[in-house]
Amino acid sequence: MKNDAPESKLSFAETLDRLEEVLQKLESSECPLEEAIELFEEGMNLVKLGRQKLDTAEKKISILLKEAGEFVPFEDGGGRE
Numbered sequence: 001m002k003n004d005a006p007e008s009k010l011s012f013a014e015t016l017d018r019l020e021e022v023l024q025k026l027e028s029s030e031c032p033l034e035e036a037i038e039l040f041e042e043g044m045n046l047v048k049l050g051r052q053k054l055d056t057a058e059k060k061i062s063i064l065l066k067e068a069g070e071f072v073p074f075e076d077g078g079g080r081e
Contacts, residue, residue, distance in 0.1 A: 007042075007046065007049055015046050015050045016050065018042075058074040
């Protein structure tokens with residue numbers, strides 16, 4: 001079920017791809033309960049990882065925009081919790 005590489009080593013695109021795979025398996029009516037629980041846990045970890053990667057990207061963009069004296073759209077946290 002799980003990839004050989006640790007989840008933290010996945011790129012953002014790979015994280016989304018794996019999350020899509022997990023969702024497809026969970027939506028399958030043939031997914032046993034035990035596997036569904038493991039997949040749900042993996043999916044939650046992938047969502048957390050994806051959010052962390054987005055936050056990191058936003059911070060980098062904000063720094064670059066500040067250095068260039070441009071408007072910084074992410075400064076207020078973007079309204080996300």
